[in-house]
Amino acid sequence: MPTRTALDRSLVEVIDDLLRLSSMTEQAIDSSMKALAERDANLATQVSANDGMLNEIRYTIEEKCYRMIATQAPNSTDLRIVVGAVSVATNLERIGDHAAGIARLTLRMIDQPLLKPLVDLPQMAEIARGMVRDAVKAFSERDVALAEAVVKRDDTIDALHRQVYNDLLGYMTRDTSTVERATFLLWVSHNLERIGDRACNICERAIYVATGELKEIS
Numbered sequence: 042m043p044t045r046t047a048l049d050r051s052l053v054e055v056i057d058d059l060l061r062l063s064s065m066t067e068q069a070i071d072s073s074m075k076a077l078a079e080r081d082a083n084l085a086t087q088v089s090a091n092d093g094m095l096n097e098i099r100y101t102i103e104e105k106c107y108r109m110i111a112t113q114a115p116n117s118t119d120l121r122i123v124v125g126a127v128s129v130a131t132n133l134e135r136i137g138d139h140a141a142g143i144a145r146l147t148l149r150m151i152d153q154p155l156l157k158p159l160v161d162l163p164q165m166a167e168i169a170r171g172m173v174r175d176a177v178k179a180f181s182e183r184d185v186a187l188a189e190a191v192v193k194r195d196d197t198i199d200a201l202h203r204q205v206y207n208d209l210l211g212y213m214t215r216d217t218s219t220v221e222r223a224t225f226l227l228w229v230s231h232n233l234e235r236i237g238d239r240a241c242n243i244c245e246r247a248i249y250v251a252t253g254e255l256k257e258i259s
Contacts, residue, residue: 048113055105055126056181062098062133063177067170069140070236074166077147077229078159085151088131088144093136102130121253124196125246129180132239136173139232139239142167146225146232156212165201165233168194172240188244188251192258198237205230 069088076085106123109115115123172191179188209223209230241258249255 048049048109048115048119050056050107051109051113052119053121055102055109055123055162058098058102058105059126059129059133059177060181062095062130065091065095065098066133066136066140067173069137070143070166070170070173073140073143073147078163078183080147080151082148082151085144085147089141089148092137092141097132099130099134103127117253121250127179128246129177129243132242133173133177136239137238139236142232143229146228150222150225153222156219156226157166157208159199161201161205161208162217162226162229162233165198165205165230168198169233169236170202172198172237173243176240176247180243180250183247183251185248185251188247190259191244193242195237195241198234202234204231214244 069091072084073088075081076088076192106127110120172194175187175191178184179191206227209227212219213223245255245258248258
């Protein structure tokens with residue numbers, strides 16, 4: 042029969058893995074936007090290549106969680122943490138996919154001048170990165186107030202996304218030769234908006250772990 046100490050140690054290990062995966066996804070967001078701003082093909086290629094590492098960590102976390110369920114008989118509170126951790130890992134891995142998507146878009150427009158100065162997109166990225174960091178912190182510390190505060194930040198990202206969309210639509214309407222470059226930037230904005238949504242998903246799991254209530258809050 043597994044001891045409580047062994048289960049606690051396994052739970053701490055999974056939380057540590059989630060924090061490490063969160064840090065890596067934050068770095069991926071930062072690096073992908075830096076590659077875009079600086080037209081750095083090498084950095085963009087590295088971000089895309091590193092995505093496989095995030096996938097591996099996600100699956101490692103899942104395997105540990107399933108093993109705990111099968112061998113350590115977690116109680117209802119512990120089971121919420123374990124099940125929640127699987128969802129958090131999945132969302133973090135998807136956030137990494139969005140960062141890699143920005144890197145790949147950068148490579149597609151690397152030889153073209155940027156259509157407009159990067160103002161709104163870096164702001165979106167900074168908010169999204171902070172949301173990811175604080176969402177995982179809320180999960181690891183079972184902090185409902187922090188989770189709810191993170192979700193509110195998503196409104197700002199959505200507003201910036203609408204602004205970017207309207208600005209770029211104006212460019213395309215006025216000059217059809219800008220359509221391709223504008224479309225690439227629209228997809229960058231879309232990826233950042235989805236990162237915010239993924240962070241909100243993590244907050245839902247943070248609240249679930251803390252309260253036992255699972256509901257959509259975004």
